Amino acid sequence: MPAAPADLVHNTPEEITEAHRALRESFASGITYDVGFRKHQLKQLSFLLNDNVDAISDAIAKDLGRCKFESVFAEIMLTTNSVLDAHNQCEKWAKDEKIWSGAIWALHHPTVRKDPKGTVLVIGAWNYPISVQIGPMIGALAAGCTVILKPSEVAAHSARLLAELWPKYMDPRMSRVINGAIPETTQLLDLQWEHIMYTGNGTVGRIVAEKAAKYLCPTTLELGGKSPVVVDDDADFNIAAHRILWAKVVNVGQTCIAPDYVLVTKNSQDKLLDAMKKVVKEYFPNGNRESPDFGRVVNDRQFKRLAGILDRTKANVAIGGHFEAPERYMDLTVLQNVQPGDAAMEGEIFGPILPIMSVPNVQGAVDYINANDRPLATYVFGSKNTTNEIIKKTRSGGLVEGDLLLQYVVEDLPFGGSSKSGYGNYHGKAGFDTFTHSRGCVHAPSRGMMGQIAEKALSTRYPPYKDSNLNFMRLLMGKSPNFSRPEKSYSKSSSSSGFGIGKLSALIFLLAAIAFTRPDSLNHFIAQLPKIKS
Template sequence: MSSQEQTPQQIAGLVYNDIEDIKEINAGLRKAFLTGKTRSLEYRKNQLKQLSFMLNDNQDAIVEAIRKDLGRARFESVFAEVMGTTTEIIDAIHNLDKWAKTEKPWSGMAWAMHGAAVRKEPKGTVLVLGAWNYPISVQVGPLIGAIAAGCTAVLKPSEVSPNSARLLAELWPKYMDPETTRVVNGAIPETTALLDCRWEHIFYTGNGTVGRIVAEKAAKWLCPTTLELGGKSPAFVDESANISIAAHRILWGKSLNCGQTCIAPDYVLCTKAVQEKLVEELKKAAAEFWPESKGGVVKSDDYGRIINHGHWKRLNQMIGGTGGRIVMGGEKDESSKMLAPTVVADVPRDDAIMQGEIFGPVLPIVTVRDVQDAVDFINSRDQPLALYSFGSSKATQELFDGTRSGAAVQGDVLVHFAVGSLPFGGTGPSGYGSYHGKGSFDTFSHQRATLNAPHTGIMGKIVEKLMAARYPPYTNANLAQFASLVGKKPNFSRPRNPHASVSTKSPAAV
């Protein structure tokens, strides 16, 4: 077979796991979990430390694998992948004792002697299905929470980024304990085999079509899922914004990883007057990012490439079918999968380019009358994974209050992903569940309610006497006694109800 006939996976030397072995891997991890090995906080910390050294020892190899897959610049891979993921690992190590500590909530005098507590326990054996666009941060990233929580886990990297998937499979057993975490590679058959196994949590990053399949498969086992999907994340630019700063930040967010980012600004909403100013500032920003004196974006090593020819053709068909005006970019080269950042102005609201997530360096601009028109347009579509606003606090407040989105960011794009104290996740069609920082630990943890009711000795006798009113034969006197011990009565006045058709009275006291 010639190299022209080989698949990207074959060229990268990516070896798929045998389907027959997948059940055994699942069973082995489940068995390891039941030994209690991962319940030790010290063990979890050591595995997280190993993971951090895996990333840092092999930073150059990771950067090169991502370059082969996505044509991405070293700066972007270190900044957006290795650095951020390593920071999250270190934060998890430093905070794990606090996150895992049993909580003892105050439950009132009635239960003061019952030792009410909430234990943070691992869910069990979990599956992480990764995405190709950020092979470290959205694939290894969720594993941080799974390891910190004490789960055993399988990571299934995306075969669409075969060089990165191969490297992860090679590095993993050199650093990580294969009894508790494994990397499984493959395509649809192998993923299906994984989904046919029993898991205690499935974490999927990708598109809504596959997300529905994952959720349906998980339902067989009543398995909880986290779905990190995508959608069309808008950026609203108000006339009060600093248009130059807005243009620089929007263009950076749209060109990072060649626009193949789930929270990239998918389109811009602004007035006609703002559109003309914004286009000019976008052009100036592009000239600064990729100077013509160095060959511009076409020859720049700082600009990535589309993941494969299929996606490249899809994006070019999108540009060719738009009813808007191409006002910037449009340069392309199919052989290298290069597609320059392309801005399309005056895009009709029902344009083909507005029907689905672009996931590439194409930026449509849809004009609106004002912020309320922008709110109405956003609400007429699926809830986005992120919503960006450039403008006054008043306009931004109106925009955020009137819409729903996974995240809401004023004055910038993408950067909320890097803030470890913020939960990252979608809502509705853009996904559900969240992770990052403590959120990752919580996602893979079960909050186990515990109660230690005294039942021996003097304390047992005291509590038994206090609680004996619950036993038959039932009497009104016992009910009143029990209600006084554990019940509560409204200590507030009744609010006016303008919708009530008849007057209501307070229920008789027990």
């Protein structure tokens, strides 16, 4: 059972203001532009995690009643992997990107510079106090931002531990932890940031977005939702049952990408339920309550909400159904013959309750998914044709075929929502990109021989304007279609390609202009050109 809430030390308004000021000043100093400094902080973060596995696991157990295996596997290990990947890749990610945009701009060296956005705010969630709180910070640190982390006060033991550990490992010039509840979060949101990332529910997500709009601050929102599992008649029901129930058992369903409900054909519902009953006995031979591997609901408010679902549901309880308020214990509960308007289908469950709804076929599953808000995740068990149908006809933040939760585990995949399940991505390079401004830069030559060449080549843009100059600029810079004129109505057979001469024309006329104005420099210019890509 989770321990009593910790006495969380709230930061004072003065401390919040000072931390914000100091980090903005630090960013302005340019210290975080040094990739070596960023990598040093990522190294330190990896040791913060590895040195304190027991302390972190103990804090999470007090907050969530979660076993050490889940905390190490699902949080500490995965987050450490993300830190190490960012450390190994951030130098590559941060390099300027040279752009080939045609011969006309060969001397101007078009470049995309990867600049850190500035001072950013990460507001974490209680259900995974490491992975969804420290996780987003990894991309921010790799990108060179200065960061304030506001952990969730609901997981108070974990929040207090992070505040204690942070200054022992991390440089306060780059990142800090601020603790508190609604007043402290409100004060933070009233300050100016260059990016805000929030993980939680849609109600608070709207507040965050509204606050950020004051400064036109970009936001990333990870909001969850009702993530469906589609099981068709061709599925291996034993494998599906093992994987679906495992994903619901982890953190007792208090996971934003947990399976929220199952859509299965009427012909296969009993087969799936039979397999699930066997799996529950296999996972918990002595029952959920007695197992050290089965956690508890985080607090009384969440427990009452979940108990209310079971009290109001009109569905049949196929597995479990027992709950005890004093220790916030609830069985892994599977409901069958659930109807669309049932209490279990009203909102995200975020607990150990799994409704099963029967549909006539895969198209029926597609129709139901599309009639509701876009989920953070979609899961599919069955034939490849079924997966293809779900991918083509539905939308979600992520999708997994034949398993669950793995879209979060694969570090190189962008992780994020769609529509009401959130927007924006993180993990791996996607996290780096979230906290990076890609600044387009052009380095036009303006001195010496190269400056004179560029000046002659583009001097026809100056007043007084002449039609002859405009025609020359069109030839020099304009692009021609590389396709023929299509029919008014589209058909695959009418789509054909033609030969485009835009790039070739630009090159020919640029070389002609240089040869005409500075014949002696033509050979030197050609030597400056990068290899022309087709």
